[in-house]
Amino acid sequence: MQPTTPHVVIVGGGFGGINAAKAFAKQPVRVTLIDRRNHHLFQPLLYQVATAALSPGQIAAPIRAIFRRQPNVEVLLAEVTGFDLDGRHVLTADGGAIDYDYLIVAAGARDNYFGHDEWRALAPGLKSLDEALDIRRRILRAYETAEREALAARADGRELSQRRLDELLTFVIIGGGPTGVEMAGAIAEIARHTLRGEFRYVDPSRTRILLVEGSPQLLNGYPARLSNEATARLHRLGVEVRTSSIVTDVREGEVRIGEERVLAGTIIWAAGVRASDLGAKLGVPLDRGGRVQVEPDLTVPGHPEVYVVGDLAAVPGKDGRPLPGVAQPAIQGGKWAAANVLRTMRGEPRKPFRYVDLGRMAIIGRGAGVAEIGPLKIGGLVAWLIWLFIHIAYLIGFQNRLLVLTQWAWSYVTYQRAARLITGDRSARERVPV
Amino acid sequence: MQPTTPHVVIVGGGFGGINAAKAFAKQPVRVTLIDRRNHHLFQPLLYQVATAALSPGQIAAPIRAIFRRQPNVEVLLAEVTGFDLDGRHVLTADGGAIDYDYLIVAAGARDNYFGHDEWRALAPGLKSLDEALDIRRRILRAYETAEREALAARADGRELSQRRLDELLTFVIIGGGPTGVEMAGAIAEIARHTLRGEFRYVDPSRTRILLVEGSPQLLNGYPARLSNEATARLHRLGVEVRTSSIVTDVREGEVRIGEERVLAGTIIWAAGVRASDLGAKLGVPLDRGGRVQVEPDLTVPGHPEVYVVGDLAAVPGKDGRPLPGVAQPAIQGGKWAAANVLRTMRGEPRKPFRYVDLGRMAIIGRGAGVAEIGPLKIGGLVAWLIWLFIHIAYLIGFQNRLLVLTQWAWSYVTYQRAARLITGDRSARERVPV
Numbered sequence: 130m131q132p133t134t135p136h137v138v139i140v141g142g143g144f145g146g147i148n149a150a151k152a153f154a155k156q157p158v159r160v161t162l163i164d165r166r167n168h169h170l171f172q173p174l175l176y177q178v179a180t181a182a183l184s185p186g187q188i189a190a191p192i193r194a195i196f197r198r199q200p201n202v203e204v205l206l207a208e209v210t211g212f213d214l215d216g217r218h219v220l221t222a223d224g225g226a227i228d229y230d231y232l233i234v235a236a237g238a239r240d241n242y243f244g245h246d247e248w249r250a251l252a253p254g255l256k257s258l259d260e261a262l263d264i265r266r267r268i269l270r271a272y273e274t275a276e277r278e279a280l281a282a283r284a285d286g287r288e289l290s291q292r293r294l295d296e297l298l299t300f301v302i303i304g305g306g307p308t309g310v311e312m313a314g315a316i317a318e319i320a321r322h323t324l325r326g327e328f329r330y331v332d333p334s335r336t337r338i339l340l341v342e343g344s345p346q347l348l349n350g351y352p353a354r355l356s357n358e359a360t361a362r363l364h365r366l367g368v369e370v371r372t373s374s375i376v377t378d379v380r381e382g383e384v385r386i387g388e389e390r391v392l393a394g395t396i397i398w399a400a401g402v403r404a405s406d407l408g409a410k411l412g413v414p415l416d417r418g419g420r421v422q423v424e425p426d427l428t429v430p431g432h433p434e435v436y437v438v439g440d441l442a443a444v445p446g447k448d449g450r451p452l453p454g455v456a457q458p459a460i461q462g463g464k465w466a467a468a469n470v471l472r473t474m475r476g477e478p479r480k481p482f483r484y485v486d487l488g489r490m491a492i493i494g495r496g497a498g499v500a501e502i503g504p505l506k507i508g509g510l511v512a513w514l515i516w517l518f519i520h521i522a523y524l525i526g527f528q529n530r531l532l533v534l535t536q537w538a539w540s541y542v543t544y545q546r547a548a549r550l551i552t553g554d555r556s557a558r559e560r561v562p563v
Numbered sequence: 564m565q566p567t568t569p570h571v572v573i574v575g576g577g578f579g580g581i582n583a584a585k586a587f588a589k590q591p592v593r594v595t596l597i598d599r600r601n602h603h604l605f606q607p608l609l610y611q612v613a614t615a616a617l618s619p620g621q622i623a624a625p626i627r628a629i630f631r632r633q634p635n636v637e638v639l640l641a642e643v644t645g646f647d648l649d650g651r652h653v654l655t656a657d658g659g660a661i662d663y664d665y666l667i668v669a670a671g672a673r674d675n676y677f678g679h680d681e682w683r684a685l686a687p688g689l690k691s692l693d694e695a696l697d698i699r700r701r702i703l704r705a706y707e708t709a710e711r712e713a714l715a716a717r718a719d720g721r722e723l724s725q726r727r728l729d730e731l732l733t734f735v736i737i738g739g740g741p742t743g744v745e746m747a748g749a750i751a752e753i754a755r756h757t758l759r760g761e762f763r764y765v766d767p768s769r770t771r772i773l774l775v776e777g778s779p780q781l782l783n784g785y786p787a788r789l790s791n792e793a794t795a796r797l798h799r800l801g802v803e804v805r806t807s808s809i810v811t812d813v814r815e816g817e818v819r820i821g822e823e824r825v826l827a828g829t830i831i832w833a834a835g836v837r838a839s840d841l842g843a844k845l846g847v848p849l850d851r852g853g854r855v856q857v858e859p860d861l862t863v864p865g866h867p868e869v870y871v872v873g874d875l876a877a878v879p880g881k882d883g884r885p886l887p888g889v890a891q892p893a894i895q896g897g898k899w900a901a902a903n904v905l906r907t908m909r910g911e912p913r914k915p916f917r918y919v920d921l922g923r924m925a926i927i928g929r930g931a932g933v934a935e936i937g938p939l940k941i942g943g944l945v946a947w948l949i950w951l952f953i954h955i956a957y958l959i960g961f962q963n964r965l966l967v968l969t970q971w972a973w974s975y976v977t978y979q980r981a982a983r984l985i986t987g988d989r990s991a992r993e994r995v996p997v
Contacts, residue, residue, distance in 0.1 A: 167707060167985045184618035191703075193761035194983065203763040205714060206707035206985075225715045258986050269625075273601060273640035280639060281659045327627035329637040340974035529981070532966055547963070548620035549628065551601045551640075552692050553987050 131514075134159045135474060137467075138219050138229035140209050140407065142169050142192045144459035145235030145439030145466075150202050152467030158474070160202040161227060163219065167191055167206050171524055172454060174253055174264050175531075176308055179264040179397075180315035180547040181323075187533050190525045209236070211410040214432050231470045234407060234421075235463060238440035238454055239401035241418075248379040252396035254452060255308055259553075266551050267395045269315065271297050272324060272333055273551070274394075279330035289330075296392040297337045297358045301384045303376050304400035305342025306349065307455075307491035310359055312397060313340040314494030317366035322544040324500070338368045339393070341386055343400075345373045348491060348499070350453065355499035358508045362493045376400070402454055411435070416443040420451065425481035427466050433479070436469065438462030444482060456523070457487050489514045495541060571904060572653050572663035574643050574841065576603050576626045578893035579873030579900075581959075584636050586901030587871070592908070594636045595661060597653065600691070601640050605958055607691055607890060609965075613698040613831075614749035615757075615980040621967050623692060624959045642729030643670070645844040647865050660898070665868050665904045667895060668841060668855075671972055672874035674887055675837035675852075682813040686830035695986075700985050701829045702750065705731050706758060706767055707985070708828075713764035723764075725750055731825040732770045735818045737810050738778025738834030740783065741925035744793055746831060747774040748928030751800035756978040772802045773827070775820055777834075779807050782925060783901035784931070792942045796927045810834075836888055838875045845869070850877040851940050854885065859915035861900050867913070870903065871898030877920045878916060891921050929975060954969055 135158050142164035150162050168189040177183040192519045194204040208222040212234075218226040240254030253263050275289070275297040282289040300316050302309045320336035327333075340347070341364065346356045347363075347370060360370050371386060378385035384393050395559050404419035413429050414422045420443035421429060427442065429435040439459035443451045463485055469479040488502035490512060496511035507515065517537065520532040536547055569592050573580045576598035584596050602623040611617040630636040641887060642656040646668075652660040674688030686699050709723070709731040716723040734750055736743045754770035761767075774781070774797065780790040781797075781804060794804050812819035818827050838853035847863050848856045855863060855878035861876065863869040873893035877885045888893040895918055903913040922936035924946060932946035941949065951971065958964050970981055 165981070167703060185984055185986060186618035191761075191983040193758075194979070197571075197760045200760075204761075205711055205715075206704075207711055219564070223711070223715070225711075225718065227718065258984065262986070270640075277639055277641055277657070277659075280637075281657070284659065284661065324627075326631045326634075327625075327638075359650050445781060532969060532981075535966060535969070547966075548618075549618055549625040550599070550623050550692065552619060552642035552696070 134390055135230040136161065136228060136471060137233065138163065138227055139233045139235060140219065141235035141439070142166070142204075143235060143237050143439060144456045145237075145463040146233070147192070148234050148460045148463035149235065149438065149467045150196065150197070152464045153201060154199050156201070158201060158470070161205055161229075162192065162196070162202060163205045163207050163209055163221070163227070164192060165206070165208045167193070168258075169195060169434060169525060170258060172256075173520055174524075175258070175261050176311045176315060178258065178261040178548070179255055179268075180319060181265050181269065181314065181549040182315070182540055183533060183536060184548045185262070186256045187529055187536070188524070190529065195525060200237035209407060209508055209544065211407075214411065214435060217434075231436070231473075233436045233438060233463070233466050233470075234411065234441060235437075235439045235459065236405035236407040236441050238402035238404050240398055241401045242398070243400070245379070246466055248398070251379050251381060251439045252303060252398040254398040256402070262553055264397055266547070268300070268319070269549060269551050271300075271394050272328060272331065275331040276328050278358055283330065292392065295337070296382055297394045298331070298333070299339070299391065299393040300336065300397070301339045301341060301391060301393040302397045302399055303341050303369070303384070304398065305340055305344075305347040305372065306399060306401070307489075309340055309399035310347055310363065310491050310493055312399060313363055313368045314492065314497075317363070317368050318494050318544070319546065321367065323377045323546050323549075339371060339391065340368055341371045341374050341376055341384075341484070343373070343375050347372065351489060351491075351499065352506055354506055355501060355508065359491065359493055359499050362484065362497050366494050402440065408437070408441050411437070416451070418443070418451075426469055426479040427462060428469070428479065428481050433473070438466050438506070444484065446484065446486070446519060452484060453489070455489070458484060461485065479531070480562075486521075490519075492516050496554075569664040570595065570662060571665045572597065572655065572661055573667045575637075575669035575671055575873070575981045576600070577606070577671050577873060578668060578890045579671075579897035580667070580899035581626070581629060582894045583667050583669065583872065584899045585633070586649070586898045587635060587905075588633050590635070590905060591902070592635060592674065595639055595663075596626065596630070596636060597639045597641050597643055597655070597661070598626060599640070599642045600916065601627070603629060603959060604692060606690075607954055608958075609692070609695050610745045610749060612692065612695040612982070613689055613702075614746065614753060615699050615703065615747070615983040616974055617967060617970060618982045619692045619696065621963055621970070622958070624963065629959060639991075643841060645841075648845065648869060651868070660710035666868045667872060667874060667900050667904075668879070669842040669871075669873045669893065670839035670847065670875050672834055672838050675835045676832070677834070678956070679813070682832070685813050685815060686737060686832040687744070688832040690815075690836070696987055698831055699982070700987065702734070702753065703983060703985050705734070705828050706762060706765065709765040710762050710789060717764065725828065728765065729771070731828045732765070732767070732815055732828045733772045733773070733825065733827040734770065734831070735825060735827040736831045736833055737775050737818070738832065739774055739778075739781040739804070739806065740833060740835070741923075743774055743833035744781055744797065744925050744927055746833060747772055747797055748800060748926065748931075751797070751802050751928060752978070753980065755801065757980050757983075773805060773825065774802055775805045775808050775810055775818075777807070777809050781806065785923060785925075785933065786935055786940055788940055789935060789942065793925065793927050793933050796931050800928050836874065842871070842875050844870070852877070852885070860903055860913040861896060861916050862903070862913065867907070870900035872900050878918065878975070880918065880920070883950075886918060887923070889923070892918060895919065917968050922927065924953075926950050929978075
């Protein structure tokens with residue numbers, strides 16, 4: 130590599146970063162992609178890991194493997210802690226400073242607890258594989274604890290109190306966006322079908338699932354027809370949907386919704402995200418959600434060599450509201466930023482980002498979904514199938530697509546979930562092995 | 564269920580416990596199977612998880628799901644802490660006491676650090692999914708750290724010291740039994756093939772792999788011909804085999820072999836197992852390995868209603884030495900104990916256990932194995948294929964067999980490993996998310 134080859138540093142190996150790096154294939158640049166994790170995560174299927182349908186390896190790919198055949202990309206497992214925009218360095222937690230000629234920041238978002246970070250430990254969110262495995266552990270463990278306590282009570286000649294049973298088998302999902310809707314549908318399926326016949330002292334079909342949403346409808350931002358369809362389908366699955374309801378407190382085993390106190394052994398946070406703290410380190414204006422207010426060409430004001438894409442960027446859509454934090458804006462933004470870097474290198478002007486809206490969708494349990502694609506509003510099985518094939522098509526790695534499709538077909542026929550494992554349980558691990 | 568139905572309690576959901584419980588299908592007994600974990604683990608493939616070839620969900624099945632269609636089995640997720648043999652209770656960590664009429668203890672074994680339990684944190688063993696994921700994390704992280712430090716050194720205008728590079732890319736596997744041999748072969752493949760072309764500053768093919776064995780040959784107990792073949796094949800894969808070598812100390816980043824000091828960033832313990840501590844809680848004679856010296860019918864001396872099977876039982880084989888701690892003795896022992904319980908219930912005498920030796924095998928990387936089946940001694944690809952099909956045939960769940968076979972075929976053709984994820988890394992998790 131010539132020392133004069135421009136060096137592009139990309140921060141983040143999500144949809145934005147991966148697609149930016151890919152767009153530099155065979156171009157005369159040297160790319161360094163930095164991520165805290167060694168894998169790219171297919172975030173839209175993360176809730177499937179949390180609900181034991183898929184294994185982590187099926188929705189994640191090592192970033193290095195993705196770029197094996199693209200020799201101008203180097204991958205660095207490191208934690209970025211800040212930037213020196215004037216000196217053109219990226220700073221890392223181990224004290225490193227990485228020079229760049231062009232910088233693309235695609236650091237994504239994290240769960241937003243709206244100032245209540247103390248709720249994080251009680252109500253985990255769904256942003257990483259580790260969090261998904263934590264949620265999976267909590268869901269599965271709730272039934273195991275109920276069975277064990279019911280048996281112990283019986284051995285003492287009494288019944289497990291209704292109060293304790295209600296607590297253990299109540300799941301509250303906070304946030305009625307696509308993630309919350311998908312989680313609620315999947316948990317309902319686990320309770321009504323997957324676990325059927327497996328417990329002797331508790332009845333999993335008596336599980337209570339509450340989906341709590343602050344705005345007046347689920348899937349806020351979707352057309353009312355699809356939102357109503359989602360609500361109706363969740364009702365049929367036995368999910369209690371509470372719209373216009375604000376969570377005012379989260380405690381161990383308890384959620385307060387407005388003035389009401391709901392006992393709940395398992396609480397899941399899907400109430401929204403906030404842009405990565407790295408946005409603030411750029412020293413440029415942010416919006417209320419912590420997103421960087423980029424120029425129309427995705428650069429940062431005053432730094433035409435620095436781009437921000439994906440969930441970390443506030444890019445106004447057609448309606449003036451920022452584009453949603455889903456895969457498509459990140460994928461398209463990453464590619465666009467790379468194209469603008471290449472234009473600059475060729476002495477051409479940068480072009481303002483044009484987002485092509487491919488629609489939106491969500492699924493609600495087995496065989497049912499809602500989708501809005503251009504003028505089309507689709508529900509039911511057709512939406513579910515569209516969702517399935519689009520998501521599998523975008524999965525990285527042919528083998529993963531094959532395995533995920535096989536596993537899905539199997540689960541669809543049998544209601545079985547292949548990854549029902551309780552792992553990483555520290556309390557058990559730290560005891561003397563039996 | 565009638566109150567007079569005999570109650571069989573089985574401790575442990577490994578090969579012994581699962582097979583004992585299955586043998587009670589449609590019999591007039593009530594079975595309670597207790598395990599600390601919610602899943603049955605297919606232990607022979609655990610090293611495949613540690614070396615990123617398979618996902619945890621592919622070699623483990625929820626115990627409840629296994630017994631869904633066997634209504635006389637109830638499954639309890641609990642930790643057994645002791646026994647009251649005279650009062651016929653099993654004691655659990657949460658203070659429970661479970662009555663039994665018949666007890667089958669199949670609590671298995673754990674890693675044996677031969678009095679050096681302080682080595683456990685430095686050199687993890689391979690007995691649970693969590694340990695396998697820990698080893699996977701250590702192996703993958705070694706290369707990531709080397710790449711990052713090499714890049715940082717270069718940014719400072721120097722090269723990473725040879726000493727540090729040697730340390731990071733040296734893997735020491737302690738113990739040359741089947742697990743150690745299989746681990747060494749798999750790590751060699753990762754280094755020479757899987758990671759090829761993915762790093763820009765370090766060369767994974769320079770990985771040093773040491774397999775240290777105390778006795779004069781690998782696969783101690785196998786015929787000399789197979790042991791020699793394993794050694795030769797490991798040499799060809801670039802593994803340094805040290806037989807008649809005793810590990811005298813393990814420290815952070817360092818192993819002492821006899822008087823020699825070897826720098827090693829990753830140390831894996833495969834040097835042997837010790838029976839579960841639950842054996843000692845039975846108050847009966849144990850052998851040197853902590854195993855219960857059972858009667859020929861697998862009962863405990865003085866307690867004809869209590870059976871011990873699997874790795875926890877010292878059952879003499881034809882040569883007078885205890886049967887090895889592998890799947891077959893546990894499977895056959897579990898079935899036999901159940902049959903003896905049923906004989907007792909019918910008023911028939913218990914029968915002494917007869918073990919049918921089906922042979923032994925190990926694989927050494929891709930497409931090579933050794934097997935001894937009756938009078939046959941087989942090496943190379945044929946042994947590998949036999950190993951593959953026997954292990955897949957014994958996997959629980961048709962879907963798992965299908966997925967594992969697909970994944971294996973894929974890995975064989977491409978050298979790719981599908982589960983190369985670094986997860987559960989607390990140091991990264993506890994930082995503020997980027």
